[in-house]
Amino acid sequence: MREITYRQALNEALAEELERDPNVFLMGEEVAEYQGAYKVSAGLLQRFGPRRIIDTPISENGFAGLGIGAAMVGLRPIIEFMTFSFSLVAFDQVVNNAPNMFMMSGGQFNIPITFRGPNGPAHQLGATHSHATENFYASVPGLKVCTPATPRDAKGLLKTAVRDDNPVLVLEAELLYSSKGMVEPPDEELLIPLGKAEVKREGSDVTVVCYAQTVPIALKVATQLEEEDVSAEIVDLRSIKPLDEKAIFDSVAKTHRVVIVEQDHPFCGVGAEICYRIQKDIFDELDAPILRVSQEDVPMPYNEDLEHAVLPNAEKLFAAVKQVCYA
Amino acid sequence: MQPVEQRDEVEMLSLMLLIRRFEERASQQYQAQKIGGFCHLYIGQEAVVTGAIAAVRPDDYVITAYRDHGHALARGTSANACMAELFGKETGCSRGLGGSMHFFDKRHHMYGGHAIVAAHVPLGVGLAFAIKYRGEDRVTLCFFGDGAINQGSFHEALNLAALYRLPIIFICENNLFAMGTSVKRSTSLKQIVDRAEGYDIPGEIVDGMNFREVRDKVAEVADSIRKEPHPAFLEVRTYRYRGHSMSDPASYRTKDELEKYRLDDPIIRLRAQLTREGKLTNEQFDQLDKRAKQTVLDAVKFAEESPELPVEKLYDYVYFNGAKS
Numbered sequence: 215m216r217e218i219t220y221r222q223a224l225n226e227a228l229a230e231e232l233e234r235d236p237n238v239f240l241m242g243e244e245v246a247e248y249q250g251a252y253k254v255s256a257g258l259l260q261r262f263g264p265r266r267i268i269d270t271p272i273s274e275n276g277f278a279g280l281g282i283g284a285a286m287v288g289l290r291p292i293i294e295f296m297t298f299s300f301s302l303v304a305f306d307q308v309v310n311n312a313p314n315m316f317m318m319s320g321g322q323f324n325i326p327i328t329f330r331g332p333n334g335p336a337h338q339l340g341a342t343h344s345h346a347t348e349n350f351y352a353s354v355p356g357l358k359v360c361t362p363a364t365p366r367d368a369k370g371l372l373k374t375a376v377r378d379d380n381p382v383l384v385l386e387a388e389l390l391y392s393s394k395g396m397v398e399p400p401d402e403e404l405l406i407p408l409g410k411a412e413v414k415r416e417g418s419d420v421t422v423v424c425y426a427q428t429v430p431i432a433l434k435v436a437t438q439l440e441e442e443d444v445s446a447e448i449v450d451l452r453s454i455k456p457l458d459e460k461a462i463f464d465s466v467a468k469t470h471r472v473v474i475v476e477q478d479h480p481f482c483g484v485g486a487e488i489c490y491r492i493q494k495d496i497f498d499e500l501d502a503p504i505l506r507v508s509q510e511d512v513p514m515p516y517n518e519d520l521e522h523a524v525l526p527n528a529e530k531l532f533a534a535v536k537q538v539c540y541a
Numbered sequence: 542m543q544p545v546e547q548r549d550e551v552e553m554l555s556l557m558l559l560i561r562r563f564e565e566r567a568s569q570q571y572q573a574q575k576i577g578g579f580c581h582l583y584i585g586q587e588a589v590v591t592g593a594i595a596a597v598r599p600d601d602y603v604i605t606a607y608r609d610h611g612h613a614l615a616r617g618t619s620a621n622a623c624m625a626e627l628f629g630k631e632t633g634c635s636r637g638l639g640g641s642m643h644f645f646d647k648r649h650h651m652y653g654g655h656a657i658v659a660a661h662v663p664l665g666v667g668l669a670f671a672i673k674y675r676g677e678d679r680v681t682l683c684f685f686g687d688g689a690i691n692q693g694s695f696h697e698a699l700n701l702a703a704l705y706r707l708p709i710i711f712i713c714e715n716n717l718f719a720m721g722t723s724v725k726r727s728t729s730l731k732q733i734v735d736r737a738e739g740y741d742i743p744g745e746i747v748d749g750m751n752f753r754e755v756r757d758k759v760a761e762v763a764d765s766i767r768k769e770p771h772p773a774f775l776e777v778r779t780y781r782y783r784g785h786s787m788s789d790p791a792s793y794r795t796k797d798e799l800e801k802y803r804l805d806d807p808i809i810r811l812r813a814q815l816t817r818e819g820k821l822t823n824e825q826f827d828q829l830d831k832r833a834k835q836t837v838l839d840a841v842k843f844a845e846e847s848p849e850l851p852v853e854k855l856y857d858y859v860y861f862n863g864a865k866s
Contacts (some may be wrong), residue, residue: 239674265674271704276663276697283667287602289674290811306660306694317858319645319653320636324861355859379861 222256223365223397224386226294227372235290238376241268241277249295252332252391272300278304280330282311282530285327292376295331298385299345312381313356314369317363319391330374331387334427334477334480337515338521344514346478351383352455360453363429365395367452370406377407387426409456413465417447420471420535423488425451426524428475435531444539454484463496464486470501471538475531480508505534543678543820547762548595553752554811557587559721560611560831561808563620566837567610567627571787576627580641585782588807589714590615592755593682599761602668605684607642609658612684616649624840630847637850638858659692666698669707678767679710688719690736691727694724699740708770710762714749715778720785721793728787737774749779752811
C-alpha cells in the first residue's frame with residue numbers, strides 16, 4: 215500500500231482500463247490537451263494518443279449521446295462531465311437513452327458506458343454548479359450509481375464501472391480530489407464491486423450512514439463523539455444503486471439507532487429511501503426514530519456562511535446523533 | 542473495400558409494396574385496438590428508405606426516429622417480427638418491449654427506432670465514431686424528420702460529426718410537417734439543407750418520391766465516404782399521406798395538397814419506369830402486390846398467435862448481466 219490522492223487514484227484507474235481494453239476511450243471537455251479541468255486525466259493524452267483521449271466542444275448532450283451510440287456497437291466509452299451539474303444538459307441522453315435501450319430493444323442492446331466527473335456542492339460555486347445529482351439518477355431503473363469517498367474506493371469503483379456492461383455513473387467527490395489515502399500498488403488489481411458498502415469505522419451505539427463528501431464529516435464527528443462516550447459506526451454506502459441493504463441492516467441490528475447524512479436535498483433524497491427500507495424490514499430493531507441530515511431544501515446560495523448553513527455539516531450531524539442517542 | 546451488391550429494382554418495388562401494405566394493415570389493426578400506444582405510418586415515404594437501403598451494404602449501420610416500420614422492413618426484419626412488435630408480443634423485433642416507435646434488430650444492423658425527436662442523432666454519430674475508431678469502411682445512415690432540425694441535439698451532433706470527420710449520412714426525410722407544424726412555421730431557413738452548410742457538411746436536395754434518385758444519390762455519397770470518412774447531409778423531400786400518428790386527422794393541410802402528392806406516388810412512379818422499360822408487366826405487378834398483401838396477412842396471424850413475454854421476466858431486461866440474450 216502507498217498513499218496517493220483521490221485524483222491520482224482516478225487517473226490510475228483510467229490508465230489501467232485504457233491499457234487493458236482497446237475498446238475503452240475517454241471523451242469530454244478539456245480531458246486531453248488541457249489535461250483535465252480537475253487534472254484527473256493528466257498525462258493520458260501523451261500516453262494513449264488523440265484517438266482514445268478525445269476533447270469535445272461544450273456539447274454535453276451531443277457527446278453523451280455519441281458515447282451511447284458507440285456503446286451500442288461494443289465500444290466502452292468513459293464520458294467525463296466537467297461537473298455533474300452540467301450533466302443536466304445531457305439529462306435526456308443519460309436518463310432516456312442509456313438506461314432504456316436494453317429494455318426497449320428487448321435485450322438486444324446493452325450500453326456499457328461510464329459517465330464520470332465531480333458531483334455535489336463544492337465551495338461557493340452558487341446554485342447552478344452545486345448539484346448533488348445522486349438521487350435524480352438513482353431513481354432511474356437501468357442506471358447504476360456509485361459515490362466513492364476515498365482514493366482506494368475511487369480507483370476500485372471506477373475500474374469496476376468501466377468493466378460493467380450497463381451504464382454506470384461514477385459520481386466523484388469534488389471536494390476530495392486532493393485528499394489522500396492508502397491504495398494498493400499499481401501492479402495489484404483493485405476492483406471494488408458495485409453495491410457493496412464498507413464499514414469505515416466500527417461502533418456500537420449508533421449507525422451513521424454516509425457516502426461521498428459526507429464520509430469525512432461522519433468520521434470527524436465519530437471522533438468528537440468518542441469524547442462524549444458515544445460509539446458511532448460509520449457505514450459508507452460507496453454505491454447508491456445498487457444499494458447494500460444488508461450492510462445497513464447488519465449495522466442497525468447492532469446499534470439500534472440511525473442517522474443518515476447525505477449530500478443531496480431532503481425531498482425524495484437518498485436518505486428517504488433508506489429510512490423506508492429500515493422501517494419496513496427491521497422496524498423492531500429501532501430504539502429511536504431515524505434522523506436525516508441533508509442539504510436544506512433551497513437552491514445553493516453563494517455567500518459562504520449561508521452555504522455552510524445549507525450543507526450537511528459536522529455540527530448538524532453531531533446534534534442529530536446526540537438526539538437519536540437521547541444523549 | 543467490399544462492394545455494394547446491386548439490388549434488383551423489381552425486388553425493391555416489391556419491398557415498397559410490402560411497406561405500404563404493412564402500414565395499411567397496421568392502421569386497420571390499430572383501429573381494431575390490437576395495437577396500443579402511438580403509431581406513426583410511413584405511407585407515401587417508401588422510396589426514401591428503400592432507395593437508401595438499396596444503395597448500402599447489409600453491414601452498414603441504420604438508425605432512425607419513431608416512424609420506423611419501413612426502416613426495419615427495408616433492413617430485412619420480417620413482417621412477422623414487425624407486426625408482432627406492434628401487437629406487443631415476445632416474437633416481436635423488440636420482444637414486445639419497444640412498440641411501434643422502438644423497433645430494433647441487431648442482426649440486421651438496425652439500431653432503432655427512437656422516439657425523442659433528434660435524441661438519436663447523437664447516437665448515430667456515435668455509431669459512425671465507432672466505425673472510424675475501428676478503421677472500418679462502413680457507413681451510418683441516420684434518418685430523421687424535418688421536425689428534428691431545430692433541436693439542440695441535432696446541432697450538437699452535426700458539429701461533432703463534422704469536427705471528427707465521421708462516416709455518416711444525415712438523411713432528413715422532409716415530409717413538410719413536424720406533427721401539425723409546417724416547415725414554414727418552424728424553421729427560419731428557406732431550405733433545410735442549408736442547415737448542413739452551417740457545419741461545413743456537404744448537402745444536397747433529393748426527390749424522395751423517386752426511388753432511383755434517392756438510391757443513386759445515397760450510393761454516390763456512401764462511396765465517397767468509404768474512400769475517406771466524412772459526414773454528408775441529404776434533404777430528401779417526401780410526403781406522408783396520413784396524419785402524424787393514428788390520432789391525427791391532418792386537418793392542417795388541404796385535400797388538394799394531399800392529392801397532388803398522391804399523383805406523384807413513389808410506387809406508381811417506379812412501376813411506370815419499370816413498365817416503360819419492359820422490365821415489369823401489369824400481371825407481374827399484380828402478383829407482387831398480392832404477395833405483399835398475403836405476407837402482411839400472415840404477419841397479423843403470426844402476431845395474434847404469438848405469446849406475450851411473461852411478467853416474471855420483467856426484471857431480466859433492466860440490467861445486462863453478461864448472459865447472451
